[in-house]
Amino acid sequence: xxxxxxxxxxxxxxxxxxxxxxxxxxxxxxxxxxxxxxxxxxxxxxxxxxxxxxxxxxxxxxxxxxxxxxxxxxxxxxxxxxxxxxxxxxxxxxxxxxxxxxxxxxxxxxxxxxxxxxxxxxxxxxxxxxxxxxxxxxxxxxxxxxxxxxxxxxxxxxxxxxxxxxxxxxxxxxxxxxxxxxxxxxxxxxxxxxxxxxxxxxxxxxxxxxxxxxxxxxxxxxxxxxxxxxxxxxxxxxxxxxxxxxxxxxxxxxxxxxxxxxxxxxxxxxxxxxxxxxxxxxxxxxxxxxxxxxxxxxxxxxxxxxxxxxxxxxxxxxxxxxxxxxxxxxxxxxxxxxxxxxxxxxxxxxxxxxxxxxxxxxxxxxxxxxxxxxxxxxxxxxxxxxxxxxxxxxxxxxxxxxxxxxxxxxxxxxxxxxxxxxxxxxxxxxxxxxxxxxxxxxxxxxxxxxxxxxxxxxxxxxxxxxxxxxxxxxxxxxxxxxxxxxxxxxxxxxxxxxxxxxxxxxxx
Amino acid sequence: xxxxxxxxxxxxxxxxxxxxxxxxxxxxxxxxxxxxxxxxxxxxxxxxxxxxxxxxxxxxxxxxxxxxxxxxxxxxxxxxxxxxxxxxxxxxxxxxxxxxxxxxxxxxxxxxxxxxxxxxxxxxxxxxxxxxxxxxxxxxxxxxxxxxxxxxxxxxxxxxxxxxxxxxxxxxxxxxxxxxxxxxxxxxxxxxxxxxxxxxxxxxxxxxxxxxxxxxxxxxxxxxxxxxxxxxxxxxxxxxxxxxxxxxxxxxxxxxxxxxxxxxxxxxxxxxxxxxxxxxxxxxxxxxxxxxxxxxxxxxxxxxxxxxxxxxxxxxxxxxxxxxxxxxxxxxxxxxxxxxxxxxxxxxxxxxxx
Numbered sequence: 001x002x003x004x005x006x007x008x009x010x011x012x013x014x015x016x017x018x019x020x021x022x023x024x025x026x027x028x029x030x031x032x033x034x035x036x037x038x039x040x041x042x043x044x045x046x047x048x049x050x051x052x053x054x055x056x057x058x059x060x061x062x063x064x065x066x067x068x069x070x071x072x073x074x075x076x077x078x079x080x081x082x083x084x085x086x087x088x089x090x091x092x093x094x095x096x097x098x099x100x101x102x103x104x105x106x107x108x109x110x111x112x113x114x115x116x117x118x119x120x121x122x123x124x125x126x127x128x129x130x131x132x133x134x135x136x137x138x139x140x141x142x143x144x145x146x147x148x149x150x151x152x153x154x155x156x157x158x159x160x161x162x163x164x165x166x167x168x169x170x171x172x173x174x175x176x177x178x179x180x181x182x183x184x185x186x187x188x189x190x191x192x193x194x195x196x197x198x199x200x201x202x203x204x205x206x207x208x209x210x211x212x213x214x215x216x217x218x219x220x221x222x223x224x225x226x227x228x229x230x231x232x233x234x235x236x237x238x239x240x241x242x243x244x245x246x247x248x249x250x251x252x253x254x255x256x257x258x259x260x261x262x263x264x265x266x267x268x269x270x271x272x273x274x275x276x277x278x279x280x281x282x283x284x285x286x287x288x289x290x291x292x293x294x295x296x297x298x299x300x301x302x303x304x305x306x307x308x309x310x311x312x313x314x315x316x317x318x319x320x321x322x323x324x325x326x327x328x329x330x331x332x333x334x335x336x337x338x339x340x341x342x343x344x345x346x347x348x349x350x351x352x353x354x355x356x357x358x359x360x361x362x363x364x365x366x367x368x369x370x371x372x373x374x375x376x377x378x379x380x381x382x383x384x385x386x387x388x389x390x391x392x393x394x395x396x397x398x399x400x401x402x403x404x405x406x407x408x409x410x411x412x413x414x415x416x417x418x419x420x421x422x423x424x425x426x427x428x429x430x431x432x433x434x435x436x437x438x439x440x441x442x443x444x445x446x447x448x449x450x451x452x453x454x455x456x457x458x459x460x461x462x463x464x465x466x467x468x469x470x471x472x473x474x475x476x477x478x479x480x481x482x483x484x485x486x487x488x489x490x491x492x493x494x495x496x497x498x499x500x501x502x503x504x505x506x507x508x
Numbered sequence: 509x510x511x512x513x514x515x516x517x518x519x520x521x522x523x524x525x526x527x528x529x530x531x532x533x534x535x536x537x538x539x540x541x542x543x544x545x546x547x548x549x550x551x552x553x554x555x556x557x558x559x560x561x562x563x564x565x566x567x568x569x570x571x572x573x574x575x576x577x578x579x580x581x582x583x584x585x586x587x588x589x590x591x592x593x594x595x596x597x598x599x600x601x602x603x604x605x606x607x608x609x610x611x612x613x614x615x616x617x618x619x620x621x622x623x624x625x626x627x628x629x630x631x632x633x634x635x636x637x638x639x640x641x642x643x644x645x646x647x648x649x650x651x652x653x654x655x656x657x658x659x660x661x662x663x664x665x666x667x668x669x670x671x672x673x674x675x676x677x678x679x680x681x682x683x684x685x686x687x688x689x690x691x692x693x694x695x696x697x698x699x700x701x702x703x704x705x706x707x708x709x710x711x712x713x714x715x716x717x718x719x720x721x722x723x724x725x726x727x728x729x730x731x732x733x734x735x736x737x738x739x740x741x742x743x744x745x746x747x748x749x750x751x752x753x754x755x756x757x758x759x760x761x762x763x764x765x766x767x768x769x770x771x772x773x774x775x776x777x778x779x780x781x782x783x784x785x786x787x788x789x790x791x792x793x794x795x796x797x798x799x800x801x802x803x804x805x806x807x808x809x810x811x812x813x814x815x816x817x818x819x820x821x822x823x824x825x826x827x828x829x830x831x832x833x834x835x836x837x838x839x840x841x842x843x844x845x846x847x848x849x850x851x852x853x854x855x856x857x858x859x860x861x862x
Contacts (some may be wrong), residue, residue, distance in 0.1 A: 306739055327742030338740070346736040352729070360730065360741035363723055371726045 004031045006192035012061035021047040023216040029192045036203040039213035040432045053085040054078035084154025085163040099134040129185045144175035163194045173493030200229040245465040253282025256452040262312035272298045274477040280452040287467030288456045295476035304338040305329040337414035341425040347410045350399035354380045383412040404435030425456040474498040529843035533836040558817025559810040569813045574704040575763045576805035579787035582759030589732040595656025596760040597784025598663035599634035603761025604768045606633030608775040611693035634761015635754040642753040646746045695770035702770030716798045
């Protein structure tokens with residue numbers, strides 16, 4: 001057998017309850033290869049990788065590491081076998097230096113030998129082209145640098161099989177380029193690299209081979225140079241889909257919502273919104289771009305009255321709504337709707353049925369002491385039909401529906417209140433391509449009706465195709481407002497990293 | 509071996525698992541009773557006899573059932589919001605204390621005036637006692653479990669103080685006791701049991717209605733599921749928690765009123781008699797459903813009454829009947845695990861030679 005095969009997983013099965021997360025999956029990675037693991041949310045990518053990193057154990061099937069059949073019982077055993085996982089959320093001690101973080105949790109000798117350690121680190125850094133300063137504190141680092149420390153950590157532990165779970169989700173396009181370079185270095189130094197992703201262009205750019213999963217089963221392993229994004233999408237979704245997003249031309253109307261010099265701080269007195277000003281017009285979709293945690297959540301919640309503002313105004317139909325309670329804002333003729341990021345934790349009550357969820361805001365408008373479910377039941381039934389929500393009945397707990405249907409329930413409720421302003425945060429997160437397009441169509445319908453939509457997004461391709469204008473955020477600050485038609489991904493990327501581009505900021 | 513969350517649990521299956529749990533508990537207890545030299549079968553029969561064997565015993569059992577039901581209902585409202593009110597004991601005591609104030613000082617009033625007055629006083633007393641920890645919880649985020657628990661001891665000490673001090677009965681010849689209530693302050697009887705049982709039944713109906721059909725009930729459920737969602741939906745979460753806890757404590761306070769007026773006929777430190785703690789278990793075992801609280805409370809009353817009967821009938825120490833109760837509890841609560849999860853043996857993957 002080939003000595004170059006670093007990882008081989010055969011007939012892996014894993015069931016959670018009644019859900020088959022992995023159904024006879026076969027997967028193989030060679031030395032010096034960058035292998036992409038592609039699939040929609042819920043296709044079983046993370047489950048499969050968690051079995052390599054010792055978090056789950058397979059129900060059946062075998063794992064071979066360096067051609068040895070292996071049982072990986074715990075994350076510790078996984079590390080000993082030379083497997084290193086770089087998680088989406090970094091696990092670093094903020095107040096320590098890069099070096100401290102690397103040696104953290106290492107056993108071996110009682111004494112640390114700082115000099116030897118530094119030598120080893122410098123060697124790894126040079127070997128793989130990482131940009132890490134060993135004595136820099138983590139809290140002083142950018143997201144990209146933190147990621148490098150994570151990589152350094154697993155390399156220092158001697159890993160030659162690296163699993164990267166959606167490593168680019170929090171990076172700007174420029175940081176992504178750097179990361180890809182490091183990955184190529186690692187591959188040429190003889191590591192096997194697995195990258196979990198659902199972004200097609202990244203697969204095309206970085207990987208040598210790609211394995212596509214669909215609903216827990218392997219669809220196939222292809223050589224990247226012999227395939228196309230088109231083919232990969234079809235495999236990933238299981239059917240042929242149209243990838244382009246519509247952007248209907250609607251004449252932009254009057255100003256609906258305008259933000260003036262909005263400032264807000266979080267619990268630690270860190271500024272999360274800095275002097276933020278922009279306007280939202282009738283009949284437009286205004287996108288908000290930025291790496292995760294750039295103030296998007298706070299921006300949405302401020303508009304909905306859920307987050308306190310330190311200074312600044314939000315003017316809605318001639319009135320300042322800063323300082324008003326969510327109830328007062330909802331009561332403004334129910335003209336403002338907010339589809340929050342955390343659907344089941346904020347937008348909906350998971351264990352309740354559709355009717356009770358549609359009552360959340362509506363019950364304030366009912367007269368008297370009693371709650372009336374009858375009229376709402378009709379609304380729900382109409383929604384199920386109109387939006388093609390797949391549910392056994394309107395009396396079914398919403399948490400038992402699929403992600404796409406949960407989102408339809410939530411958006412349906414907000415749209416049904418005939419809002420003038422619709423604030424949506426990460427509406428398509430976790431949805432498959434088909435469901436995402438249904439949601440885009442719904443938003444476009446609202447836009448045609450003259451609704452002003454604030455669309456917080458994370459996929460730049462979607463933002464550029466769907467939105468009319470894009471506000472770019474970096475660390476709570478607006479670094480640019482651009483017309484989606486006249487800009488490029490690179491330009492938005494630079495602004496996400498904090499660079500202001502002359503002439504673009506004025507496109508209000 | 510590993511555990512898997514069940515998704516296919518039907519009502520019938522759940523009932524089956526619970527029944528098996530109770531049978532298993534009875535079997536285990538039988539071994540225990542046998543080991544201390546008694547015939548378990550006989551002991552069980554006597555327990556039932558002890559609880560239902562005569563009109564007097566039945567009345568006694570039901571007199572225990574009433575405070576359990578009402579306290580459980582009060583606790584249920586708080587638990588629905590995931591507010592862990594374990595201060596029902598103290599709320600009962602303060603309710604009793606407030607009611608006793610009127611019973612002792614306004615005994616000249618006619619029954620039809622005095623009893624409603626005591627009733628309202630009991631409710632307000634229990635409600636206020638619950639409001640104190642609730643206020644600190646919503647305003648400063650204090651831990652309600654510890655706070656409500658400590659309030660129980662404070663309440664108890666107040667009664668002790670009054671009993672030894674200002675409220676000591678001058679006619680008791682120096683014995684520290686509070687005077688017995690006049691007839692005008694005593695709850696009337698219906699079918700031989702104080703009319704607290706009517707109140708309990710009415711409360712079950714009212715609270716079921718409130719939780720399912722009113723805005724308040726709906727808002728309580730939403731707050732219990734997710735405070736973020738409640739805020740998002742524009743609910744005034746603090747107000748909802750405060751008002752619900754006032755009702756929760758108030759209902760416990762009613763128990764205090766009924767105990768002093770219907771059972772003890774005076775205020776003693778024994779007024780709550782541990783009902784505030786037992787009701788936590790009954791409320792939880794009822795799945796926080798008012799209608800189920802009734803049979804569960806009855807079951808516990810039978811265990812308490814039957815337990816104390818076999819104590820005297822068989823000279824079994826009191827601890828033994830406590831063991832019986834705890835074993836049943838252990839199995840019933842333990843069975844909840846099997847309703848949520850199932851265990852499967854791991855299939856061994858076949859050995860292959862690579």
